[in-house]
Amino acid sequence: MISREELYTLVWAGPGKAAAAHLGVSDSYLCRVCTALDVPRPGRGWWVLRAAGTAPPPPPLPPARPGLPSHWRKGGQGLPPIKPFYRRDIWSFPPRDGSHPLVHIARVIFGRAGDGRDRKHLSTRSLNAIDLTISAEMLESALSFANGLFNAFEARGHTVRIEPRSGFIRPALENWSRPPDRTSHIPLALWSPVAPTIATISGVPVGLAILEISKEVEMRYMGNGKFDRASSTRLVDGITWTEWQRAPAGRLKLVAYSPHHPAPWRREWIEARRNSLGRMAQAIVGELEAEAPTLPHAGYFLRRPGGGPVV
Known part of the structure; x- marks a missing residue:
C-alpha cells in the first residue's frame, strides 16, 4: 500500500516508467492512480528539462480533500476503488x-x-x-x-x-x-x-x-x-x-x-x-x-x- 505522500515522492524521484515498474503497473495506470489520489506528476518533457537544468520546480502536494482516496494498493482489497476518481465522464478534475x-x-x-x-x-x-x-x-x-x-x-x-x-x-x-x-x-x-x-x-x-x-x-x-x-x-x-x-x-x-x-x-x-x-x-x-x-x-x-x- 502506498500513501499520497509516498506516491508524490516516488513520481518526482524518477521517470514515470521506473515509478510504474516499482509499483507493478503500467505508466498509464500510474497516471490514473495519481489522478485518483490528487497527486501532481511531472508533465511531458519535464525530465528532459531537468537534465538541462531548466525544469520548473515540482508543484507542492495539495492538502488531502474530503472524499478522495488517501492510499492505494494494487488489487485494492479493503480500500475504496479508484476507478470513479479517474473516470473522465465523471471528473475532469476533482x-x-x-x-x-x-x-x-x-x-x-x-x-x-x-x-x-x-x-x-x-x-x-x-x-x-x-x-x-x-x-x-x-x-x-x-x-x-x-x-x-x-x-x-x-x-x-x-x-x-x-x-x-x-x-x-x-x-x-x-x-x-x-x-x-x-x-x-x-x-x-x-x-x-x-x-x-x-x-x-x-x-x-x-x-x-x-x-x-x-x-x-x-x-x-x-x-x-x-x-x-x-x-x-x-x-x-x-x-x-x-x-x-x-x-x-x-x-x-x-x-x-x-x-x-x-x-x-x-x-x-x-x-x-x-x-x-x-x-x-x-x-x-x-x-x-x-x-x-x-x-x-x-x-x-x-x-x-x-x-x-x-x-
Whole structure:
C-alpha cells in the first residue's frame, strides 16, 4: 500500500516508467492512480528539462480533500476503488466547488439510474453509489442534504467513505415516518446499495442512509395501466377502481445505524417539512460525535489499533 505522500515522492524521484515498474503497473495506470489520489506528476518533457537544468520546480502536494482516496494498493482489497476518481465522464478534475466527491459521483450515477422494483425510486448497481433511496423528483434535494452532511463530518475530522468488501453490513431499512396502515400487506421493494456508506467518527464506524419517505395514497385506475389520485376530477371511460398505494412524499429521512454485526443500533431524523433536514446537518454530526463512543459496537473498534472491521 502506498500513501499520497509516498506516491508524490516516488513520481518526482524518477521517470514515470521506473515509478510504474516499482509499483507493478503500467505508466498509464500510474497516471490514473495519481489522478485518483490528487497527486501532481511531472508533465511531458519535464525530465528532459531537468537534465538541462531548466525544469520548473515540482508543484507542492495539495492538502488531502474530503472524499478522495488517501492510499492505494494494487488489487485494492479493503480500500475504496479508484476507478470513479479517474473516470473522465465523471471528473475532469476533482471538484473544487464545495461538492463532496461522493456527492459529485452520485449526481452522475443517479442521474443515469432507472426505476427500481417499486417503480418509485431510482436504482443502480454501481459500487460507488452512496446510500440514497430517492425518487427522480427529489434527487437534487437529497444530494444537497448529503453534500452538507458529508462536508460537516469531514470538516470535523470524520471521514465519509463507501466501503465495498469491508466486512460492514447494511441492514434492511424502511422509509416510513410511521408504520403503514392500508398497505402493510405489500412487501417492501426498496433499492439497497451494493456497499454501505460509512462515517468513521473518532474511530467508530456509523452507517448512513438517506431515504425519501413514502406515504399511503388512494389511487384510481385510469386505464392503460395508469393510476391517478382518487381525488382527481378527471373522468374515466370504462372499468375503474380505487386502491391504496405507496408514493414518495417529498420528505427525507436520515438513518444512522451500526454496520457491525450483531450490534443492533439505529437512529433516525425525519423531515417535518421539505428541505428542513439540511439545516440540521451540523447538529446531527454533533449528536453522533457525542454518542459514538457509547454505541454497542464502539468498544470493538476502539480497542483495535487504528480501528477497522474484521474481513
